[in-house]
Amino acid sequence: MKFDIYDFSVLTKSIHESLNSMMGETAVMISEMVIVGIIFLTLFAVLGLILVYVERKICAFFQQRLGPMRVGFWGTAQTLADLIKLLLKEPLITKNADKFLFNLAPFVLIIASFMAMAAIPFAKGLHAFDIDIGVFYITAISSIGVVGVLLAGWASNNKYSLIGAMRSGAQIISYELSVGLSLLTIIVLTGSLQFSEIIESQREGWWIFRGHIPALIAFIIFLIASTAETNRGPFDLAEAESELTAGFHTEYSGMKFAFFFLAEFINMFIVAAIGATVFLGGWMPLHFGALESFNAIMDFIPPIFWFFGKTAFIIFLMMWFKWTFPRLRIDQLLTLEWKYLLPINLINILVMAFFVLMGWYF
Amino acid sequence: MSTEVVNEIKEQEYFINMGPQHPSTHGVLRLLLSLDGEIIKNVEPHLGYIHRSIEKMCEKDTYKMIVHLTDRMDYLSCHMNNEAVCLAVEKGIELEVSDRVKVIRTIMSELTRLSSHQLWWGVMGMDLGAITSFLYGFRDREMIIDIFEETCGARLTMNYNVPGGVMFDIPNNFQKRVKEFIIYFKKKLPEYDDLLSNNVIFKARTEGVGILSKEDAISYGVTGPSGRASGFSCDIRKQHPYSAYDRVDFKEILYSEGDCFARYKARIDEMWESMFIIEQLIDNIPEGSARETTRAVIKLPKGEFYQKVETARGEFGVYIISDGKKSPYRLKFRSPGFSTLNALNTMAKGSKIADLVAIMSTIDLVIPDIDR
Amino acid sequence: MIREELKNKIISFGIEISFPKEDETPFLTLSVNPTHLHQLAKQLKEDTSTSFDYMFCQTGIDWLENMEIVYHLRSTSHGHEVVVRTQITDRENPTVDSVYDLWKTADFHEREIFDLLGVRFNNHPDLRRIFLDDDWEGYPLRKDYVDEINIVEL
């Protein structure tokens, strides 16, 4: 296959072999971990910076504004400037706050998103942790984040924070279901939970095209539920600016606030990446069956661009939602999940299973 | 835990101070909420954070000075507030202003109402989480504010009315600009519907929320679009036509539901009506003087003068008690927001915190108007 | 209902009232003793031919020798308006019955009058200062109120 020219496993294998020739097995493992860790930390920071800038710009363009324009060319250094400001800010802790939990909360949140990041396949062979229950792993890990939110709300000793945290708890526990079930709809097709295999199975075409209407419905549900799971508008009840001032992170300042902020954006990236991987074929280029020359051109675009392009598309969709819709109320949020998304999802899985049994997919 | 402890915890009220610094109280209003989980048991407004005792100040000022103080009450319908004082003073000195002044005042009032409702629409969206609507509302408002700026030199605190007329005659391209605005805004107003009114989330947030019955609306004196959404026919422009309202044709918007969505729709419909009124008047502004000459220091005869006008928020009354001197003996402003806020507890009881935000934005409070 | 009819109707309630400044004001104005105020207000609201169900303004005036409370009433069904005035002779400690049970808007209006003029309203459910601090001394809208720091004489 032509598009294997960008196979990263060659590169990773060669690094692995050269390390092996230099030192013992344990040392190799440790050094590899360190390398991967450093790469991910960098990715984390860079993604955070870029996403914050992009969010602000896109929000501005939706609202007929220009957004940040002063720092750097078209305000590109704005997030960097913000970061410096946040670093220099005094970390305040409220009186009577539970200091240990208060300080712990942002780290719980950020570690959860850091762990989830490991299972994302960026390109062929560029995959930190190709676990065979990848989808399951991600849904499990991403629900740890809510613990951080609950801790933050509880430890702040602020009533607004507590309400925000409780809302967030109810919300994430409910929407976990829909995320899992909508992913399951595609798992029915692939028959595997491993991300690399899910992507391989889309070599002939992305599931969103091949899976008929059920796949499309699953994709829409996934978009809604994942937006809710990342606490983003229109489901940002946990922070609900106009109701709870800032919800669970009302009392946080400085770098701890920045962690919450960063975690929100990284979570958004992660769910978008999963959506891109499961529904849009991950790093697989766009192929149309008969158009050989078209396919060949598509193959020359490196898979990493495909991956980030698709992720960016989903992120854009999520931003579009946020900057268009009003916020839901907590009971409506739960109604949406339990009365609409969940039943539709279950029926959708049945329909999908029926399709698979009959072999009615491309 | 023993059942006694559980019961005790259940009985405890959970208090939250919403404000004075809170994004959705639109100013320095403090609401003391007692909650049961997220459900509101009682709302107690605490006022006075920006009380400037304008009524006391008026007792020292001449009538011309009083006009500019009313700008600072309900700053979003400043023109109507000015107009109320001017009409009351004109009543006192038995001065009949020319038709031109009447028409100009009416057009400006309706423009002010439009700009107020545009701002309210934007803020309403923002309160419910749709921040984009805020910018769209301000975008459209900017056009009106520019017209104001060209006409009277100020953008917000206009002080355009003076006893006896208006401060300046309208500029030459006033009619052209207003017409341009009407054409522009007729295109933009359906966008408002697409963005919020028809939105399923928005409807779910507002329909059946914060219901105010007609009886309560009358008893509490909730006027303006908020009152009319409950079916309380209280349009001063119809009841006691002032300025040029008796020569224009317009509908009084009445809804019977009394919920947040009815209040929302009442304001949206009122924007259409305002444009309709302006359209009728803009092409035939009669000739005449834009200002009758008055004495440098106006003295009202001994007596009492009450004038009410319909501002963007409801019935605004000016009650002047004169003892024949150059400043009033006592001056009372009946501000619409003050009475409307009184009904907040009735509307919000039993709903959720998120609903309170929706109610707060649909009754469209301006805090300086309440605190005076 | 035209003014004369309304006047006769109100006289027929049998409550001691007077009609001051008859021709000066645009509204029909009646003056009543504070002790009969609540009775008259109740009649005005509940009688079907008057049914003043909407109080649009309530004002307190300090006339130095007495305190006056002015009620502006309107009937939403008939569309007529009336002004009820009541003079409280005890200026230092004025008291009058609350009309909160008839018009709920009196809640805030009476609190405002209490706050700024010091008129006590009997049977008001929650008579506290509304604008000023609870420990504020004096009643600012009274004519003899002096505040050398905050009031600048021009």
Place this chain on the structure above:
Amino acid sequence: MIKSIIKYIKEVLGGLKSLLKGMRVTGYYISHPKEIITQQYPENKDTLKMFDRFRGEVILLHDENNEHRCTGCTACEVACPNGSIEIISERVLNPETGKKKKEIDKFIYHLSMCTMCNLCIESCPTDAIKMGRNFEHAVFDRSLLTSVLNRPGSKLAPGVED
């Protein structure tokens, strides 16, 4: 049963449609960058033109001979609701007629108290003051907001008092 299912489906589809309508509005604006209304303020200073009637501050008009038209009648001071104008006048001996005449010494204007209500300009019998169009009043020290409007050495223009 069937009816309620149809109603349910209609509800879901109707809801989705209304959401898409909203997204169309915002989508239109993001795809039309020409509609952006932001003005980059200090950069557009050259093209920024205030309206003639804009009320920014009170200015005392001086002509090229450093003469103003203020007779010191204090009509504006009386008309001002906030006490933002103070006129300090003195009696100066006129060498020609030999009579003492009132002339302004200082026309003090407190910008910090001014509400731009235009009442002083209305009250001025000699059209000596008018509203300036400057709106950039921010300063670091509050005392800088108080200024003396008549320029040093300026005189009353001849013929104003006649």
